[in-house]
Amino acid sequence: MCLTGVDYFSTLGYQPAIAALAAGAVAPIATVVLVVVTLAGALPVYRRVARESPHGTGSISMLAKLLPRWGGKLAVLVLLGFAATDFMITITLSTADATAHLVENPFAPQVLHGRNIAVTLVLLAALGAVFLRGFREAIRLATVLVAAFLALNLIVIAVAIAHLAEHPVAIGDWWSTLTTQHGDPLMVIAIALVVFPKLALGLSGFETGVAVMPQISGDADDTEERPAGRIRGARRLLTTSALIMSGFLIASSFTTVALIPAAEFEPGGAANGRALAYLAHAYLGEGFGTAYDLITIAILWFAGASAMAGLLNLVPRYLPRYGMAPAWTRATRPLVLVFTAIAFVITILFRADVDAQGGAYATGVLVLITSASIAVTLVARRARQRAATVGFGAVTVVFLYTTVANIIERPDGLKIAACFVFGIVAVSFVSRVARSTELRATAVRLDESAAEFVDAAPGGRARLLAHEPNDVSPARYRQKLRHARIAHGLPDDDVLFIEIEVSDSSDFEDELLVRGVERHGYRVLTARGSTVPNGIAAIALHLRREYGCTPHIYFRWTEGHPLRNLVRFLLFGEGEIAPMTREVLREAEPDPAGRPWVHVA
Numbered sequence: 001m002c003l004t005g006v007d008y009f010s011t012l013g014y015q016p017a018i019a020a021l022a023a024g025a026v027a028p029i030a031t032v033v034l035v036v037v038t039l040a041g042a043l044p045v046y047r048r049v050a051r052e053s054p055h056g057t058g059s060i061s062m063l064a065k066l067l068p069r070w071g072g073k074l075a076v077l078v079l080l081g082f083a084a085t086d087f088m089i090t091i092t093l094s095t096a097d098a099t100a101h102l103v104e105n106p107f108a109p110q111v112l113h114g115r116n117i118a119v120t121l122v123l124l125a126a127l128g129a130v131f132l133r134g135f136r137e138a139i140r141l142a143t144v145l146v147a148a149f150l151a152l153n154l155i156v157i158a159v160a161i162a163h164l165a166e167h168p169v170a171i172g173d174w175w176s177t178l179t180t181q182h183g184d185p186l187m188v189i190a191i192a193l194v195v196f197p198k199l200a201l202g203l204s205g206f207e208t209g210v211a212v213m214p215q216i217s218g219d220a221d222d223t224e225e226r227p228a229g230r231i232r233g234a235r236r237l238l239t240t241s242a243l244i245m246s247g248f249l250i251a252s253s254f255t256t257v258a259l260i261p262a263a264e265f266e267p268g269g270a271a272n273g274r275a276l277a278y279l280a281h282a283y284l285g286e287g288f289g290t291a292y293d294l295i296t297i298a299i300l301w302f303a304g305a306s307a308m309a310g311l312l313n314l315v316p317r318y319l320p321r322y323g324m325a326p327a328w329t330r331a332t333r334p335l336v337l338v339f340t341a342i343a344f345v346i347t348i349l350f351r352a353d354v355d356a357q358g359g360a361y362a363t364g365v366l367v368l369i370t371s372a373s374i375a376v377t378l379v380a381r382r383a384r385q386r387a388a389t390v391g392f393g394a395v396t397v398v399f400l401y402t403t404v405a406n407i408i409e410r411p412d413g414l415k416i417a418a419c420f421v422f423g424i425v426a427v428s429f430v431s432r433v434a435r436s437t438e439l440r441a442t443a444v445r446l447d448e449s450a451a452e453f454v455d456a457a458p459g460g461r462a463r464l465l466a467h468e469p470n471d472v473s474p475a476r477y478r479q480k481l482r483h484a485r486i487a488h489g490l491p492d493d494d495v496l497f498i499e500i501e502v503s504d505s506s507d508f509e510d511e512l513l514v515r516g517v518e519r520h521g522y523r524v525l526t527a528r529g530s531t532v533p534n535g536i537a538a539i540a541l542h543l544r545r546e547y548g549c550t551p552h553i554y555f556r557w558t559e560g561h562p563l564r565n566l567v568r569f570l571l572f573g574e575g576e577i578a579p580m581t582r583e584v585l586r587e588a589e590p591d592p593a594g595r596p597w598v599h600v601a
Contacts, residue, residue: 001237001240001241002139002142002143002145002146002147003139003142003212003215003305003306003309004205004208004209004211004237004306005146005241006142006146006302006303006305006306007090007094007205007208007303007304007305007306008204008205008206008208008209008241008245008306009146009149009241009244009245009248009299010149010296010299010303011204011205012149012153012245012248012249012276013097013101013273013276013277013296013299013300014097014273014275015249015252016249016252016253016257016275016276017256017265017272017273017274017275018199018273019031019195019198019199019253020253020256020260020262020265021265021266021272022195022198023192023195023198024177024257024262025177025178025257026178026188026191026195027253027256027257028250028253029189029191029192030191030192030195030196030253031199031249031253031254032192032250033189033192034196034199034200035246035249037196037203037398038203038242038245038246039242039243039246040395041373041395041398041399042203042206042242042369042395043206043238043242044391044392044395045206045369045372045373045376045392046207046209046210046238046372047239048379049062049210049372049375049376050213050231050234051231051235052375052379054213054226054227054231055213055214055317056210056212056213056214056314056317057317057318058211058314058368058372059368059371059372059374059376060076060079060083060314060318062372062375062376062378062379063076063079063371063374063375066375066378066382069504069505069506070505070571072506073322074425076318076322077324077421077425078421079367079368079371080314080315080318080319080424081420081421081423081425082364082367082368082371083207083310083311083364083368084364084420084424085360085361085363085364085416085417085420085421086204086207086307086365086367086368087208087307087308087310087311088307088311088339088342088343088346088420089346089357089360089361089364090204090208090303090304090307090361091124091303091304091307091308091339092124092304092343092347092350092352092357093354093357093361094300094301094303094304095120095127095300095303095304095347095352096116096120096347096350096352096353096354096357097273097300098296098297098298098301098303099123100116100273100354101274101277101293101296101297101300102297103115103116103119105290105293105297107290116351116352117347117348117352120347120352123301124304124340124343124347125340127301127302127304127305127308127340128308128336128337128339128340130302130305131308131312131332131336132333132336132337138305138308138309139215141305142302142305142306145295145302148295149296149298150244152280152291152292153248155284156279156280156283157248157251157252157255157276159283159284160255160256160259160283161251161255163283164255164258164259170258170259171258196402197362197366197401197402197405197406197409198406198409200362200365200406203366203369204365205245205306206369206372207310207365207369207372208306208307208309208310209234209237209241210234211314212309212310212313213230213234215309216233216234216237217229217230217233218230218232218233252275252276256271256275256276256278256279259279260278260279264278273354274296277289277292277293277296280292304343308336308339311335311339312332312335312339316330316331316335319431321508322428322432322506322507322508323431323432323435323436323440323508323509324427324428324431324432325427325428325431326431326435357416358410358413359406359410359411359413359414360412360413360416360417362406362410363403363406363410363413363414363416363417364413366399366402366403366406367403369399370399370400370402373392373395373396373399374396376388376392377389377392377393377396432570435508436569437534437580437583437584437587438584438587438588439534439537439541439584439587439588440508440509440510440530440531440534440538441509441511441512441529441534441535441538442509442510443511443512444514444538444539444542445511445513446516446542447513447514447516448516449516449517450514450515450525451516451547453496453523453525454496454547455547457494457496460548460549460550461494461552462496462543462547462549462551463494463496463552463554464496464497464498464525464536464539464551464552464553464554465480465481465490465495465496465497465554466497466498466499466536466554466555466577466578467480467497467498467499467524468499469499469500469501469526472519474519474520477497477522480497481495481522483556484554484556487554487556487601488554488599488601490554495523496523496525497522497523497524497525498524498525498526498536498539498553499524499525499527500526500527500529500532500536501526501527501528501529502528502530502531502532502572502573502574503528503530504530505530505531505571505573505574507530509530510528510529510530512527512528512529512535512538513527513528527539529573530573531569532573532574532581533569533576533577533580533581533583533584534581536553536581537584537585537596538584540553540596541585541588541589541596544594544595550596550597551596551597552596552597552599553581553597553599554599554600554601555577555578555598555599555600555601556578556600556601557578557600557601558576558577562576578598578600579600581598582598585598
């Protein structure tokens with residue numbers, strides 16, 4: 001909870017000031033609306049996400065299962081772009097905000113003034129160093145920071161409430177301002193709904209809440225398919241975090257609006273972006289206020305930890321498996337270096353400006369929450385759960401409104417997110433093309449019949465005649481064998497047909513189960529895979545290494561333009577079968593003498 005809480009709870013450092021600046025005297029009512037949406041909308045959605053996607057991949061994996069083939073992969077890439085926007089901007093924005101708190105503190109050394117970019121880069125490097133040490137160290141540090149931060153906030157709010165109890169005139173002044181400016185209660189609610197999108201940063205912890213699920217131990221009898229203990233723990237984490245944060249949000253919004261003059265929330269004011277810090281200095285003295293500033297700086301710096309944990313969980317689960325990132329991206333430490341480098345670039349481009357990154361942050365958060373709402377609605381509909389479908393559908397409408405309103409008001413956020421989306425899609429497809437000639441089979445297994453066919457091959461030579469499985473009529477097999485005898489001089493008695501049925505060409509890796517079947521008197525090795533050339537190559541190499549035979553693969557040239565056939569191979573796993581099979585074999589087996597033979601005519 002503390003690992004995700006460094007992101008979620010750290011918004012207390014600036015959320016009350018944002019609410020007061022956006023809504024004025026209506027801020028407490030608007031915050032109540034935010035809490036209602038949190039507890040009645042986002043929390044049920046993500047509790048369902050935790051149940052449906054218990055391995056930390058969140059709503060992205062749910063939508064990937066609901067959308068087929070390339071459509072699902074493209075949706076995943078787009079959502080990963082928004083997730084990267086959310087998580088990377090969480091890292092850079094929070095670190096830049098920590099720098100601002102540090103540099104603007106009256107006790108900060110003069111040498112730091114005007115060097116926000118340099119200080120932010122140092123803090124980012126320190127964050128990366130923590131993750132290079134490992135997750136355990138990150139969680140320990142997060143626990144200390146969150147516990148201290150919440151404790152100090154509790155003290156500040158308790159003192160503020162006590163002051164309001166002793167001086168109820170402050171409450172009367174706030175109520176007079178509220179009723180004078182907005183006499184109609186319906187108008188107050190309307191204004192609260194209008195400004196709600198500006199407060200949406202208070203929802204930032206839910207996606208990271210499910211992203212850290214792999215760190216939850218669960219029960220001893222949990223299975224990979226259904227880790228009941230992990231699901232229960234994640235739902236408890238989400239609920240506990242939401243309840244704690246809701247209480248703090250309402251109390252902090254009410255006390256700050258009632259006790260701080262409105263002018264102090266304006267840009268340049270003492271409470272701008274730091275309302276609770278203002279109360280800490282005003283009511284508990286400079287010593288306590290400085291301690292509050294220090295812990296706020298620390299937790300804002302480390303707020304990127306949950307985002308980094310989310311990225312380190314999401315990227316290895318999708319991009320390498322889709323062939324859309326190098327295989328080394330499955331490892332944690334290289335990814336930490338990559339993400340830290342990207343954070344450096346973002347910080348330099350935006351000059352460590354918090355306001356410049358706020359729109360992208362809110363856009364990423366809201367798009368992910370909206371996608372989660374859509375995913376759970378579709379899952380409930382598919383399960384014929386009518387009440388859940390209607391409820392989640394209503395939540396989806398609320399978040400769609402919030403997302404659209406935020407984009408209209410701050411279109412720069414969508415532009416920044418679009419850059420992340422374009423970057424991930426472009427890099428992914430370049431990687432997919434570059435890795436297209438890898439073997440791409442996680443394992444090859446032959447059933448009993450297939451093994452008997454191979455063992456019966458005379459002279460240790462397995463002659464494999466490539467055949468398209470779209471026509472399995474006797475005439476087609478006779479025609480194929482007759483052509484092979486003419487073109488390659490094949491004998492009749494020791495030929496095995498080999499067929500690869502393309503199941504989902506958008507997949508990159510799969511396990512090949514080779515079955516031996518007899519059709520019309522012909523022996524056939526058949527398998528299902530994502531591509532034909534890579535499948536044939538993987539099976540041939542398996543026969544060479546595991547059965548000690550020498551495979552000879554026979555093809556006929558593919559009709560059509562070579563470039564068009566190459567595109568068919570990249571997108572649909574077919575096309576230039578013969579040359580691509582040979583290229584896959586060449587890359588997989590460096591020794592020419594150890595490769596299966598490829599014959600084309």
